[in-house]
Amino acid sequence: MDQITIKEVAKLCGVGVSTVSRAINNHPDINDATKRMVMETIRKYNYVPNNSARNLKRADSNTIAVLIKGITNPFFADMIQVFEREITRQKYSFVLQHVEEFEDEVDTALLLEKEKRLKGIVFLGGISNRTEEKLSFLTVPYVISTVESGVGEETATVAVDNEKESQKMVEYLISCGHEKIAFLAAQKNDASIGMLRHRGYRMALKKGGLEYDEGLVMWTKEGCPTYSLENGYALARELLESGKEFTCIYALSDIMAIGACKALFDAGKRVPEDYSVAGFDGLELAGYYEPSITTICQPRREMAEATIRLLFDLIEQKPVNTRQIFEARLQQGNSTRPLSAAAR
Numbered sequence: 001m002d003q004i005t006i007k008e009v010a011k012l013c014g015v016g017v018s019t020v021s022r023a024i025n026n027h028p029d030i031n032d033a034t035k036r037m038v039m040e041t042i043r044k045y046n047y048v049p050n051n052s053a054r055n056l057k058r059a060d061s062n063t064i065a066v067l068i069k070g071i072t073n074p075f076f077a078d079m080i081q082v083f084e085r086e087i088t089r090q091k092y093s094f095v096l097q098h099v100e101e102f103e104d105e106v107d108t109a110l111l112l113e114k115e116k117r118l119k120g121i122v123f124l125g126g127i128s129n130r131t132e133e134k135l136s137f138l139t140v141p142y143v144i145s146t147v148e149s150g151v152g153e154e155t156a157t158v159a160v161d162n163e164k165e166s167q168k169m170v171e172y173l174i175s176c177g178h179e180k181i182a183f184l185a186a187q188k189n190d191a192s193i194g195m196l197r198h199r200g201y202r203m204a205l206k207k208g209g210l211e212y213d214e215g216l217v218m219w220t221k222e223g224c225p226t227y228s229l230e231n232g233y234a235l236a237r238e239l240l241e242s243g244k245e246f247t248c249i250y251a252l253s254d255i256m257a258i259g260a261c262k263a264l265f266d267a268g269k270r271v272p273e274d275y276s277v278a279g280f281d282g283l284e285l286a287g288y289y290e291p292s293i294t295t296i297c298q299p300r301r302e303m304a305e306a307t308i309r310l311l312f313d314l315i316e317q318k319p320v321n322t323r324q325i326f327e328a329r330l331q332q333g334n335s336t337r338p339l340s341a342a343a344r
Contacts, residue, residue, distance in 0.1 A: 004045045012041050024111075032223075036102060043107050061117045063093040064311070067105050069125040069192075071098045073227030074255060075281045075300060076125060079145070082304035083122065090312060092119065101187070101226065106134040113140055120311045127192060141314035145307040146298075147193045148325075156314060158307045160328045162193055165296045166200025167207075169278055170250060172294075172330055174208040177339035178248040178276065181205070182216040184235040184256050186226045194226065197252055197280060215244050226252070232259025240267050247275060247339060254279035254286040257293050261335065276336035282329070292333035299326050 010017045015034065022030045023038035041047075064087045068076055080096065087094040095116060099105045109121050121142040135142075135155070143156040173181055183201050186194025198217070205212050218235035220226045232251055239246065240263065249264075251257035257279030261271050271277050271291055279286060282297025306324050313320045 004047045006047070009038065009041055009045070009047050012045075013038050032100070032102070039103065039107070042111070043104075061093065061119070062091065063095055063116050063118050064120045064122070065095045065097055065109070065112050065116060065118050066122045066124055067097045067099050067109055067112075069099045069101065069105055069123075069127075070225075070227045071125075072225040072255075073125065073253060073281075074283060074285065075227070075253065075298075076146075079124065079300050079304035079307075082301055083308055086305070086308040102222075104134075106138075109142070110134070110137055113138060120315050122307055122311060125193070141311060143307050143311045143314070145303065146300075148196065154322055156310055156320070156322045158303050158310060158324045158326070160296075160298050160303075160326050162196035163200040163203070165298075165328045166197040166280065167204040168200075168328075168330055169280065169294075169296050170201050170204030171208065173248050173250060173276070173278060173336065174204065174210070176248075176276070176336060179210055180213075180216065180244075180246040181210075181248045181250055182218065182239050182244070182246040184232060184239075184249060184251040184260060185217050185219050186252055187220045187222060190226075194220075194252060201250065213244075215242065216246055227255055229255055229259035229262070232256030233263045234259075236260035236263035237267070240264070240269075248336070249275060249277045251277070251279045254281045254283040254293055254295050257295070257335070258286070258289055261289075261291075261293075271335050272337040278336055282331060286333065287331075291335045294333040294336040295331050297329045297331050299328070302326065 006017055006020055010020045019030060019034065020038050023035045066083050084094050097108060097112060099108050105123055105127055112118060118140050120140055123142060123144045125146055127144050127147060143158060145158045147162060148157055148159050170181060185198050202212050218239050220231055224231050236249060249260050251260055257277050261277055264271055264275055269275055278294040280296045282295050286293035286295050303326055310320055
């Protein structure tokens with residue numbers, strides 16, 4: 001079958017060539033539904049942009065791409081700095097590609113590999129556990145960073161055990177006497193970090209002899225950035241308005257936990273006197289916030305350094321330990337407190 005052209009992609013989608021171009025280049029001036037339709041058509045027909053074809057005639061470039069899912073999450077800021085520093089030090093070019101929450105990062109990587117003639121890829125911030133077959137189409141080394149891949153032991157992975165560490169946090173909250181623990185979650189269809197931390201939440205409840213109550217789980221709504229102050233605020237407000245009894249909020253991330261605190265304050269509540277709040281990630285901001293947030297601290301700089309070191313070892317075909325799981329640390333802040341027996 002001949003290579004499909006951009007004009008044919010536009011015709012199949014019922015849009016103009018300029019709209020297809022904006023979708024490919026992740027331009028903000030295009031609505032999500034149209035962009036999704038264009039990208040699905042591109043993937044279906046394996047369209048390669050013209051500049052990719054030109055690049056094929058050139059020598060391979062020394063370019064590393066970092067695909068980030070959850071760009072609103074400040075957790076990644078330090079990691080990106082490490083990546084840029086180390087990639088530049090190795091005299092490689094650095095490309096940062098934002099992937100929307102509804103997009104498949106592997107499809108984006110396949111397009112980038114052809115378009116930029118990449119030498120390596122870092123998947124940062126999540127990857128679906130249903131992408132093993134598509135990953136096999138990548139012809140350059142890649143590392144999945146900050147989340148366990150779920151696609152085989154041989155896949156290069158640098159992360160904490162999100163399920164285990166989430167379970168650790170909830171077990172701590174239970175040890176403080178909390179039995180009605182609400183969880184501010186990702187979207188229901190999340191197949192990455194959100195799924196793993198939710199699973200850890202459920203495991204801890206079961207281990208502690210507590211019933212899982214779906215009414216205490218606030219799911220992120222479609223279209224709202226998961227790892228954001230806005231989302232933490234909206235979900236905590238929804239929880240308060242639901243009338244469900246709870247003594248503690250455990251948020252998927254620190255930034256969501258801070259948003260949740262604001263919702264509680266606006267409702268005339270106190271933290272931790274009325275409700276305890278806990279997060280996950282170990283952001284520097286969480287320690288400076290008032291009250292300081294009880295959280296799971298991930299060694300993000302160490303993870304970033306391990307990620308880029310592993311990628312360059314793969315590029316140079318050195319022997320490597322492909323699965324590197326780091327320990328996280330529970331840091332007690334002032335946002336949680338033990339409950340008296342009467343308050344349970």
